[in-house]
Amino acid sequence: MLAVLSFLLLCLANVLMRGSQVATIALIECPRLAEAEPQKAAGAETAGGKREAASSDVTNVRAAADPWPQMEYTFPGPACPPMEWLEAVRHGSRRGVWNGTFFADRPCEADLRVHSASEACEILSTFDSVLIIGDSFERQLTGGFFMVLRDNFVNGALKQWEFEGQPDITEFCQGEQQFDERACRPFWVHSTRDFAGRTAELSAEVHVHWLNFMCPGVRPPQLDFLHWRHPTFMNDKWLRAHLLDHPRTVVLHGVGLHMDLNATLTIDTHLRRILPLLEASPQAEHVWIARHAPGRNKPAQFLQTQGTEATLRFNDALQRFFEARTRAQGRPRVPVFETYNLTVEATSFDGSHYGQQVNVEKAQLLLTYLDGVRRQKGWHGKRWPEAV
Numbered sequence: 001m002l003a004v005l006s007f008l009l010l011c012l013a014n015v016l017m018r019g020s021q022v023a024t025i026a027l028i029e030c031p032r033l034a035e036a037e038p039q040k041a042a043g044a045e046t047a048g049g050k051r052e053a054a055s056s057d058v059t060n061v062r063a064a065a066d067p068w069p070q071m072e073y074t075f076p077g078p079a080c081p082p083m084e085w086l087e088a089v090r091h092g093s094r095r096g097v098w099n100g101t102f103f104a105d106r107p108c109e110a111d112l113r114v115h116s117a118s119e120a121c122e123i124l125s126t127f128d129s130v131l132i133i134g135d136s137f138e139r140q141l142t143g144g145f146f147m148v149l150r151d152n153f154v155n156g157a158l159k160q161w162e163f164e165g166q167p168d169i170t171e172f173c174q175g176e177q178q179f180d181e182r183a184c185r186p187f188w189v190h191s192t193r194d195f196a197g198r199t200a201e202l203s204a205e206v207h208v209h210w211l212n213f214m215c216p217g218v219r220p221p222q223l224d225f226l227h228w229r230h231p232t233f234m235n236d237k238w239l240r241a242h243l244l245d246h247p248r249t250v251v252l253h254g255v256g257l258h259m260d261l262n263a264t265l266t267i268d269t270h271l272r273r274i275l276p277l278l279e280a281s282p283q284a285e286h287v288w289i290a291r292h293a294p295g296r297n298k299p300a301q302f303l304q305t306q307g308t309e310a311t312l313r314f315n316d317a318l319q320r321f322f323e324a325r326t327r328a329q330g331r332p333r334v335p336v337f338e339t340y341n342l343t344v345e346a347t348s349f350d351g352s353h354y355g356q357q358v359n360v361e362k363a364q365l366l367l368t369y370l371d372g373v374r375r376q377k378g379w380h381g382k383r384w385p386e387a388v
């Protein structure tokens, strides 16, 4: 019941955010999905027509209340466990080829998978929400995820429907330019909710499933980028409520440059506030994203605070902070997604930010990690219910 209720709330929230035309569709669609519930509850009877014992009844009713049926894994997962995979990424390289292919280190190198859009959808449909929290690095990582999810590497990081009919921007904001050009920034996609008002992209068939258009057949993933200083994220009540409503939340999280890569400051003013909230949510998956290697064109005035030495020191201090916290509290280790080796042989356009190649790679490497996590936990993707 709780699941149905929260689904209806999701519908309501979407309706409130939409234009009137789409809202009409939403009002029709959402209750229908919820109606699938009683039929499934009836199906809880056993083949012999008898009801099972009271205790399993509760389980059946609860399972039936979830409007999203589980789906099987449709592709083979990584051979290495998730933590080992991240170690292999930490020690990976482009093998001396500038802008070259990135290889994860042995013995996990074969796990590097370029997920198709539908594979990415399946993985993310396992989780109730994905929060990407951080600064412009994480904002651009969000773009990498949306390019993969939309299978659109021309302008998939952008709300391109907002500049249709403007040939100069359409032409200009493509590929690499999506990331490094100021003129394209107003169009960056920050959330799956940004697609809510988007109807032209919907074919007649998926129009009915308007909520479902990005990932046909699966529960639509809910991805949100939140700037680390955004009032929503700064509001502990909001985060606590979000984690309660979305128990299987993935938090991909990193900051640092805005605090001059001062680890003490980052830990004391930022992490000590958010960590207890995340740790109180047993099914939440928290990944710390380390800072990039500085580009060769890092402006001289930033070399002291953001150069190679400062970056390595910061990443190392954060790694040690998470390890010490783990030892002290006997909790599972917070995984660190180290991106130094991933970026050190790639081109940064301003000395800090990387473009399409690195951001799509970051999304793909994290998808492998999340695929490993869900399989390790026995969690499955969620299908769109057939009853709709």
Ligand SMILES: *[C@@H]1O[C@H](CO)[C@@H](O)[C@H](O)[C@H]1NC(C)=O
Pocket: 090, 091, 092, 093, 105, 338, 340, 341
């Ligand atoms: C990059 O990979 C090399 C080779 O495995 C490793 O020695 C080094 O520690 C890695 N760099 C970082 C910052 O982890």
Ligand SMILES: *[C@@H]1O[C@H](CO)[C@@H](O)[C@H](O)[C@H]1NC(C)=O
Pocket: 098, 099, 176, 347, 355
């Ligand atoms: C590497 O890629 C960037 C674009 O991201 C490009 O500007 C640069 O010329 C490339 N360098 C080499 C050596 O391929």
Ligand SMILES: *[C@@H]1O[C@H](CO)[C@@H](O)[C@H](O)[C@H]1NC(C)=O
Pocket: 262, 263, 264, 265
């Ligand atoms: C880092 O921040 C702390 C706390 O604000 C401050 O005491 C310390 O001096 C800073 N370190 C550097 C190297 O600026």
